[in-house]
Amino acid sequence: MIQELVFLVISLFVIAGAAGVVFAQRLFHAVLSLALCLLSVAAVYITLGAEFLAVIQVLVYAGGVVVLFLFAVMLTRSDLQLRREPLESFAPVSAVLFGVLVLFYIARTGFVPQGERALAPGDVASVGQVIFSPKAYALPFELVGILLLAAMVGAIYLARRDERW
Amino acid sequence: MLAELLPEILLIGAALLLVLLQGFCGRDACAKLSGYISLAACGGALLLVSLHSGAGVERVLIPEIIKLDAFSLFFKLLFLTLSFLVILGSLDAVKRYRMGGEYYTMLLFTTFGMLIASMAVDLAVLYIAVELATISTFALAAFRKDRQGAEAGVKYFVIGALSSALVLFGISLLYGIAGSTSLTAIAEALGSSSGPVASLAVVFLIAGFGYKIAAVPFHMWAPDTYQGAPSTVTAFLAGATKKMAFLALMRIFIVALPGLVESWAMLFAVLAVLTMTVGNLVALVQSNIKRMLAYSSVAQAGYVLVAFAVLSSKADLTLAAGAALLHMFVHAIMKGGAFLAVAAAGSAIAGRDISDFAGLGRRMPVTAFTLSIFLLSLAGIPFFAGFVSKFLILMASVSAGGAYIALGVLLVINSVISLYYYAKVIRVMYFEGGEVHRAEEPVMLVAALVVSAIIVLYVGIFPESAIQLAKSSAASLFTP
Numbered sequence: 001m002i003q004e005l006v007f008l009v010i011s012l013f014v015i016a017g018a019a020g021v022v023f024a025q026r027l028f029h030a031v032l033s034l035a036l037c038l039l040s041v042a043a044v045y046i047t048l049g050a051e052f053l054a055v056i057q058v059l060v061y062a063g064g065v066v067v068l069f070l071f072a073v074m075l076t077r078s079d080l081q082l083r084r085e086p087l088e089s090f091a092p093v094s095a096v097l098f099g100v101l102v103l104f105y106i107a108r109t110g111f112v113p114q115g116e117r118a119l120a121p122g123d124v125a126s127v128g129q130v131i132f133s134p135k136a137y138a139l140p141f142e143l144v145g146i147l148l149l150a151a152m153v154g155a156i157y158l159a160r161r162d163e164r165w
Numbered sequence: 166m167l168a169e170l171l172p173e174i175l176l177i178g179a180a181l182l183l184v185l186l187q188g189f190c191g192r193d194a195c196a197k198l199s200g201y202i203s204l205a206a207c208g209g210a211l212l213l214v215s216l217h218s219g220a221g222v223e224r225v226l227i228p229e230i231i232k233l234d235a236f237s238l239f240f241k242l243l244f245l246t247l248s249f250l251v252i253l254g255s256l257d258a259v260k261r262y263r264m265g266g267e268y269y270t271m272l273l274f275t276t277f278g279m280l281i282a283s284m285a286v287d288l289a290v291l292y293i294a295v296e297l298a299t300i301s302t303f304a305l306a307a308f309r310k311d312r313q314g315a316e317a318g319v320k321y322f323v324i325g326a327l328s329s330a331l332v333l334f335g336i337s338l339l340y341g342i343a344g345s346t347s348l349t350a351i352a353e354a355l356g357s358s359s360g361p362v363a364s365l366a367v368v369f370l371i372a373g374f375g376y377k378i379a380a381v382p383f384h385m386w387a388p389d390t391y392q393g394a395p396s397t398v399t400a401f402l403a404g405a406t407k408k409m410a411f412l413a414l415m416r417i418f419i420v421a422l423p424g425l426v427e428s429w430a431m432l433f434a435v436l437a438v439l440t441m442t443v444g445n446l447v448a449l450v451q452s453n454i455k456r457m458l459a460y461s462s463v464a465q466a467g468y469v470l471v472a473f474a475v476l477s478s479k480a481d482l483t484l485a486a487g488a489a490l491l492h493m494f495v496h497a498i499m500k501g502g503a504f505l506a507v508a509a510a511g512s513a514i515a516g517r518d519i520s521d522f523a524g525l526g527r528r529m530p531v532t533a534f535t536l537s538i539f540l541l542s543l544a545g546i547p548f549f550a551g552f553v554s555k556f557l558i559l560m561a562s563v564s565a566g567g568a569y570i571a572l573g574v575l576l577v578i579n580s581v582i583s584l585y586y587y588a589k590v591i592r593v594m595y596f597e598g599g600e601v602h603r604a605e606e607p608v609m610l611v612a613a614l615v616v617s618a619i620i621v622l623y624v625g626i627f628p629e630s631a632i633q634l635a636k637s638s639a640a641s642l643f644t645p
Contacts, residue, residue: 105361111341139230140289143281146177147297150274153184154304157267158318 007047013040027073035066052124166226169217169233172210172241173280179206180273187266199266200256203273207252210280211245214238223641229347231284236490239638240283240412243494246620247404247501248276250613254505255397257607261512262395264308272401274301279409286420288336288346295332295413299325299377302406306394317393324386328376335369338362339421348421355424363422367429370417371436377410380470381439384463388451391459392517396508399455403462404501408493411469415486419476419642430477433470437572440467441579448586454519457586458503461543464583465496471572472558478565485565486639488557491631495550495624499542502617505610506536513604519590524598529606533594535614540587542621545580550624550631555580557632 017040020033038061045054130136167174183199190198217238224233252272259268278298285291303325307318340346342362343354355363372383379387391399418429444464451457472489476482507517509532514521526533542549545556555576562573624631 102365105365109361111360111362134227135230137289139227140287140293143278143290143293143297146274146277147293147300149184150271150278150297150301153267153270153274154301157265157271157304158307158310 003047007044010040010043010047013037014044028070031066031069031073034069035062038062038066052127169224169226172213172245173277175206175210175213176273176277176280179203180270180277183266183270183273187270192265193260195266196259196264196268197256199269200252200259203269204249204252204256206273207245207249207276210276211242211249214241214245226284229349230287230290231281232286233284235638235641236416237283239490239494239634240408241280243408243497244276244279244283244405247401247497248272250498250501250505250617251397251401251404253616254400254508254610254613256609257512258395258397258508258610261607262309264395268305268308271301271305274298275305275401275406279405282409283412286348286416288339288348288351288417288421291413291416292329292333292336295377295409296329298406298409299329302398302402305398306390306402308398309395313393314395315393317390320386321390321394324376328373328383331369331373331376333373335366335373338366338369342366348417351421352423355422363425364428367418367422367425367432370414371429371432374410374414375436378407378414378466379463380436380466381443381463382436384440384444387463388456388459391462391504392453392455396455396504396511399459400501400504400508403459403504404497407462407466408497411466411489411493414473415489415642418473419486426477430474433476434474434568434572437467437470437474438575440464440470441575442467445579445582448583451586452518452520454507454522454590455504455517457519457590458500458507461583461586462496462500464579465492465500465543467579468492468555468558468576469496471576472561474572475561475565475569478567478569480561480565480569482643483636483640484557485561486642487632487636488554488561490639491557491635492554494631494635495542495554495621498617498620499539499549499551502614502621503536503539503543505613505617506532506539509607509610509614510536512607512610519593520597522590522594524594524601526595527598528601528604530603531606531611532614535611535618537591537594538618538621540590542625544584544587546584548622548625550621550628553625553628553632557635 014037017033017035017037021030021037024030024033038057042054042057042062045051045057131141132138179202183202186199186202187195189195217233223235226233252269255268255272258264275298278294278296278301282291282294282298285294303318303322306321307314336346339351342360343351345351345354375383376386391403394402418426422429441464444460444462444467448457448460448464451460469489469492472485472492475485478485510522510525510529511517513529514525522533525536538549542551545551559573559576562569562576
């Protein structure tokens with residue numbers, strides 16, 4: 001009971017943060033809402049017993065990504081007001097309908113997600129085992145490294161001014 | 166295991182070498198050197214794969230993670246052939262537009278990602294490999310940093326990110342059901358039951374990959390991106406990366422979700438009808454040749470989806486899947502070739518409107534002739550490769566009987582419609598335009614065009630071996 005209550009409160013924060021990103025008038029506020037959303041997701045991870053993931057979430061997203069966003073916003077045009085197109089009337093309606101449909105589907109079946117294995121709280125060693133064992137996720141892990149390199153090369157190319165060669 | 170992965174190692178090694186190389190030489194020299202290195206790497210990988218493919222091997226490289234079977238070899242052959250042709254053609258285009266060596270780096274990264282995706286039998290690996298290939302193409306689409314290029318890149322990026330999110334949502338639902346990302350484990354966990362959550366996953370996966378293959382309700386990005394990207398990149402996008410999404414669909418749905426075949430095949434049937442019809446009808450009114458080819462690409466994806474829909478029938482499934490495979494291969498070559506021909510024409514013609522191509526038959530005879538071959542093949546004229554693969558899809562749908570025949574009939578009607586806009590280009594090239602001077606044709610692009618045209622004609626005139634290869638590759642998908 002108390003668990004569900006905590007989860008509900010945290011979920012409200014997640015949703016409020018996500019809504020803030022979409023509806024904020026100023027870019028700065030949108031970024032702060034994003035931080036709220038990401039931190040609340042970290043809280044969800046803690047309630048699920050995935051402390052390690054929660055720490056990573058705070059370090060990488062709230063710590064790294066959001067701070068980077070804030071720097072970018074403040075260094076460029078902090079006074080930037082977002083011009084919003086008036087929402088097409090059917091867009092929110094279809095979004096809500098789809099959400100209700102998904103909820104209905106999942107509630108009706110009593111869907112219990114299966115996890116691969118339950119980790120003991122703070123069990124970083126077994127996370128490492130899964131990521132670095134060649135029989136498990138070592139290959140995808142290495143692939144992610146190449147993916148990041150490719151993204152970096154592409155981003156540098158696009159951001160570079162050509163004349164400076 | 167390393168011996169089987171040699172093509173991938175060659176490609177990624179060359180890509181990393183190119184990344185380092187950019188720091189050590191001047192721009193134009195670097196671009197030239199990078200081009201030759203990547204051409205050599207791609208050629209070497211192609212040779213290695215084609216040596217493998219005859220043996221009919223099935224090797225499990227890492228259990229439940231990657232597997233080398235006839236199906237993945239077929240796609241490796243497709244991807245590497247197209248990458249090789251595009252790199253060959255790009256040697257001219259890169260010089261003309263003074264594009265840097267990063268161009269080839271991104272092409273190699275994409276090809277590497279596609280090769281890994283062809284072997285993946287685990288959703289995590291498949292997703293990351295697909296992402297690797299897609300992210301590299303974002304930069305390629307915006308490679309000419311002008312207004313149109315930026316539009317192409319931004320549209321492609323936003324839609325790509327959205328579709329990846331949808332795919333990931335679908336994958337997470339499947340993981341929630343099975344507790345594993347392995348395709349065979351998901352198939353076991355699902356059995357023949359079709360729970361609501363599984364059907365929700367199917368919807369998410371089809372919507373996500375639907376964007377990537379530009380099936381009709383999800384196609385609006387394709388014409389803008391194909392138009393704004395450099396023509397050589399468009400050849401690569403339409404020819405190779407789109408096929409990677411088809412590959413992922415086939416792997417996931419046939420291996421992991423055979424229990425839900427009724428529901429997904431019906432969705433594919435609906436998509437096929439929409440995609441064929443809308444693609445062809447909108448292509449009729451296009452005046453820009455790249456947009457016209459983009460819509461024709463949408464329509465051709467619809468033909469492949471017809472074969473997907475037939476998979477729910479009781480008929481010969483390897484015939485349907487093989488027909489889909491063959492059409493993907495043939496389409497990659499002929500559509501890639503057509504866009505490369507547009508790139509070649511770009512050396513003498515500024516505009517990209519169909520009317521700008523007037524007199525191309527006398528101005529650039531080889532380019533115009535090969536482009537005509539690709540267009541006739543796209544229309545499905547006998548003795549061209551496009552006829553063989555379309556006929557195979559038709560055969561699969563007719564042999565399945567019932568409502569599937571209607572899909573086949575619609576395919577034929579659509580082919581007839583499409584003939585009009587393909588033939589229009591040929592007419593403009595040969596029968597319009599006054600006195601024109603011969604223009605010099607870019608050598609490397611012409612070489613790529615001639616090779617593609619030879620493949621199209623060879624498969625069209627001697628189809629037996631290609632059909633056999635496609636069917637045996639498809640068969641390996643059904644044997645666990």
